[in-house]
Amino acid sequence: EIVMTQFPVTLSVSPGERATLSCRASQSVYSNLAWYQQKPGQAPRLLIYGASSRATGIPARFSGSGSGTEFTLTISSLQSEDFAVYYCQQYNNWPSFGGGTKVEIK
Amino acid sequence: QLQLQESGPGLVKPSETLSLTCTVSGGSISINTYYWGWIRQPPGKGLEWIGTIYYSGSTYYNPSLKSRIAISVDTSKNQFSLKLTSVTAADTAVYYCARLGGGYVDWFDPWGQGTLVTVSS
Numbered sequence: 001e002i003v004m005t006q007f008p009v010t011l012s013v014s015p016g017e018r019a020t021l022s023c024r025a026s027q028s029v030y031s032n033l034a035w036y037q038q039k040p041g042q043a044p045r046l047l048i049y050g051a052s053s054r055a056t057g058i059p060a061r062f063s064g065s066g067s068g069t070e071f072t073l074t075i076s077s078l079q080s081e082d083f084a085v086y087y088c089q090q091y092n093n094w095p096s097f098g099g100g101t102k103v104e105i106k
Numbered sequence: 107q108l109q110l111q112e113s114g115p116g117l118v119k120p121s122e123t124l125s126l127t128c129t130v131s132g133g134s135i136s137i138n139t140y141y142w143g144w145i146r147q148p149p150g151k152g153l154e155w156i157g158t159i160y161y162s163g164s165t166y167y168n169p170s171l172k173s174r175i176a177i178s179v180d181t182s183k184n185q186f187s188l189k190l191t192s193v194t195a196a197d198t199a200v201y202y203c204a205r206l207g208g209g210y211v212d213w214f215d216p217w218g219q220g221t222l223v224t225v226s227s
Contacts, residue, residue: 001169032211034213034214036214042219043202043217043218043219043220044153044202044214044217045217046213046214046215046216049207049213049215055215087152087153089153089213089214091207091209091211091212091213092211093211094155094166094168094169094211095143095155095211095212095214096155097152097153097154097155098152099152100152
């Protein structure tokens, strides 16, 4: 099983600031990495797949980077609707998710 | 626009079998491009992949749950289903169904809204 670790667990950011979220895999997953956003009471929403490709309808302020074992999700200028929990997921092997990063208002 | 909707009992007794169905609308489950999956999320916790199915009936299960799960498909109803046997309180979770990106191991998009299943006597 590939273990995904996300950090920080909680990120406090002011609206308009940049947020950088990290995800680490216990072994290489190449670029087989997705990011999701989840708001309270809602299903996760796909943001990024292939480590850096934005899903349909996702704003350009969301960007993904990395390969191998280290990945980053960057939100360039946080909007009010971006405060949520973010999960990474690898699909190089049977799917597994990170524990999530909560982005909260500072 | 493709939509998925989970349905099934919200309360299951310990040791019994949890049964859920995912109904797909706005597209055919038989398209030979996509796989379909189940994911769960215990209250306040993270996400866990349960298993994946193809319209032909081929299945792929999380090894940690494999002995207790069965996923099936009914193409005539555009549905796929999950059965989880011998449930305990640890199986209490929101259960989601979703379409995979294009392979049997892939990202999930879109997702159903989820259904909470509580295991309790």
